[in-house]
Every structure is written in structure tokens, then in C-alpha cells.
Amino acid sequence: MQIQVFDTTRQIASAVSAILLKQIREKPQSVLGFATGSSPVATYQKLIEAHENDGADFSKVTTFNLDEYCDLAQSDPHSYYSFMREQLFEKAGFDYSRVHFLTADTADHESVCRAYRAEIERCGGIDIQLLGIGRNGHIGFNEPSDRFSDGPFMVELAPSTLEANARFFETGKPPRYALTMGIGDIMAAKKILLIATGESKANAIRAMVKGDVTPQCPASVLQTHPDVTVFLDRASARLL
Ligand code: GLP
Numbered sequence: 118m119q120i121q122v123f124d125t126t127r128q129i130a131s132a133v134s135a136i137l138l139k140q141i142r143e144k145p146q147s148v149l150g151f152a153t154g155s156s157p158v159a160t161y162q163k164l165i166e167a168h169e170n171d172g173a174d175f176s177k178v179t180t181f182n183l184d185e186y187c188d189l190a191q192s193d194p195h196s197y198y199s200f201m202r203e204q205l206f207e208k209a210g211f212d213y214s215r216v217h218f219l220t221a222d223t224a225d226h227e228s229v230c231r232a233y234r235a236e237i238e239r240c241g242g243i244d245i246q247l248l249g250i251g252r253n254g255h256i257g258f259n260e261p262s263d264r265f266s267d268g269p270f271m272v273e274l275a276p277s278t279l280e281a282n283a284r285f286f287e288t289g290k291p292p293r294y295a296l297t298m299g300i301g302d303i304m305a306a307k308k309i310l311l312i313a314t315g316e317s318k319a320n321a322i323r324a325m326v327k328g329d330v331t332p333q334c335p336a337s338v339l340q341t342h343p344d345v346t347v348f349l350d351r352a353s354a355r356l357l
Contacts, residue, residue, distance in 0.1 A: 118326065118339060119346045122354045126159050126314055129348045133247070133310055134163035136346075138173055140245055145177040148237075150246035150303075151205070152183050152257075153197040156312040157247055161205040168209040176212045179240050181233070183248070183257035184297035185221040187271065195286055219269060219296035226296055230269035234302060246306035250313050253277050254321045254334035258297035261333045267301035300338055309345040311336070313353040322349060323356035 123129045137160070140147050151157070167173035182197060191198040198218050206216060219233055237243060248256050253275055259266055260275045272295055274282075283289045303309070313322055325336040326347070332338075339345045349357075 118342075120326065120349065120354070120357065121346060122349050122351060124351065126350065129312055129314065129350065130159035130163045133157075133160045133312060133348055134167065136310060137164060137245060137247075138167055141173065141175065141178055144244065145174060146179070147244045148179045148181070148240050148242065150181050150183065150243040150298075150306055151201060152247050152249050153200050154249040156249035156314060158204055160247070160312065161209075164205060165208045173209075175209050177215070178211065179215040179217070180206075180211065181217045181237055181240075181243060181298070182219070183246075183303075184295055185219045186292040187221040187226070187294035187296060188292050189221065191218065191220065195291075219298075221294075221296040226271045230271070230296065233298070234268045237302065237305075243302075243306040245308045245310060246303055248303070248309060248311040248336075250311060250318060250321050250325065250336050251275075251278055252281055252317050252321055254324050254336045256300075256303060256311075256336045256339075258295045259300050259303075259335040261335060263332060265301070265332045265335070265338055266297075266299035268299045269296060269302060270299055271296050300332075300335060304338060304342055307344065309339060309342055311339065311345065311347045313347070314350040316352045316355065318353040319355045322347075322353050326357055 185197045189196045258272050282291045324334040328337050330337045330340050
């Protein structure tokens with residue numbers, strides 16, 4: 118696991134977007150795994166700028182998003198699909214026929230999960246997976262638990278996650294359930310880039326980097342992946 122510490126979010130976004138842009142220059146048909154949350158937003162902005170100002174072409178890129186809330190239609194403004202449309206896809210020229218989401222507004226979530234994994238494999242696997250991290254060490258929506266998950270599955274969100282994500286909902290109440298890629302799916306990515314900023318992530322970052330590898334801190338599994346780079350600001354790196 119390689120750790121890089123930066124002074125500003127802008128610097129993190131420049132470093133992460135440079136890796137993603139190099140990847141799509143070298144392989145225009147790359148498969149990218151995307152994350153939602155505040156952490157990747159500045160990086161997405163850099164990708165949009167590269168598209169608008171430097172002709173970066175995302176039209177052949179295939180994407181898989183990590184997770185989605187249950188019981189929200191894709192068109193719901195709170196869905197992660199809507200988030201990605203607004204924060205990246207619409208302005209950076211992605212081809213929606215290559216965009217993949219766990220469609221979580223369906224009762225038949227098991228077949229949705231099976232099909233998602235099969236589709237990732239059919240597309241040749243994920244070249245680069247972008248991640249944030251939850252305050253409790255979750256990646257995607259893999260919450261602390263007794264075992265590492267494998268493929269996509271439906272999860273009941275931890276109270277701390279519901280609290281952290283309440284800010285995105287006027288009601289203050291996010292859906293209690295979500296579909297998420299499993300730890301096995303994330304670990305199968307060829308390269309992983311994780312972004313964390315702010316004091317509220319410092320404990321999770323310490324557990325991820327220095328703690329035991331345990332499903333109680335799902336991100337700790339990344340210690341065993343051969344190609345992970347972690348991009349931190351000074352506040353999130355404070356306890357390293
Ligand atoms: C959500 C997402 C995660 C994300 C995490 C951190 O729960 N499902 O994929 O990493 O929040 O979010 P933020 O970057 O806003 O702190």
C-alpha cells in the first residue's frame with residue numbers, strides 16, 4: 118500500500134485525475150470503477166476540465182459504480198446514479214450504454230447482483246477502482262462485519278453510515294438498505310486509488326493502514342492488494 122499525503126484537496130484531485138487520464142490515453146476502452154461521496158468530487162471536476170479543455174475522451178470507457186441505495190429510482194435526485202450524472206458523466210462525455218449501476222430499486226436484488234458480477238467479468242475486469250472510505254472503515258457499502266464479502270450483495274447500512282450520509286437528504290433519513298459491490302469485486306480490480314480527507318477519517322485511515330486485516334475494518338483488506346495508492350490530506354493522515 119503506497120501512501121501519499123497532500124496539503125490540499127486540489128492537489129489530491131490533480132494527482133488522482135492524472136493517473137485516470139493516463140490510463141484512458143493508453144487504453145481508451147478502459148474499465149473504471151467509480152465511487153460516490155464527497156471525496157472524489159474534486160477529482161471528477163478535474164476529469165470534466167480535461168474533457169472540456171484538453172479533449173480527454175471518455176466515450177469508450179466502461180464504468181461500474183460501487184454501490185446504490187435500495188428503494189430509490191435511478192431518476193431520484195438522491196440516487197447515486199443521479200449523483201454520478203451530475204458530478205461526472207453528463208459533463209465529461211461518457212457513453213451511458215457503457216455505464217453500469219447496481220439498479221437497487223428492484224425486488225429481485227439477488228439476480229441484479231449476480232448479473233453485475235458477470236458483467237464486470239465479461240468486460241475484462243476493472244482496470245482502476247476509485248474508492249472513498251467511511252468513518253467506520255467501510256469501502257463501497259461494505260460495513261464492518263464478521264466476514265469479508267465476495268460478490269455484490271444487499272447490505273443494511275450501519276447507524277454511523279446513516280448518520281454520516283443524512284446530510285444528502287432533506288428528510289435527514291437515507292434508505293436503510295443498499296446494494297454494493299463486495300470486497301471480492303473490489304480486490305479483483307487491477308489497481309485501486311483511495312481518497313480520504315478530513316479529521317473524521319483519521320481513525321479509519323489508521324485502522325486501514327496500521328491495524329490488523331479484519332472485516333471489522335473492511336478497508337484493512339487493501340493491505341493485501343498488490344497495487345493500492347492512498348491519497349490523504351494532513352488531517353486524515355494525522356494518526357499514521
Ligand atoms: C458513502 C459511499 C462510499 C464512500 C463513503 C465516504 O457511504 N457509499 O463509497 O466512500 O460514503 O463518503 P465521503 O467521501 O462523502 O466521506
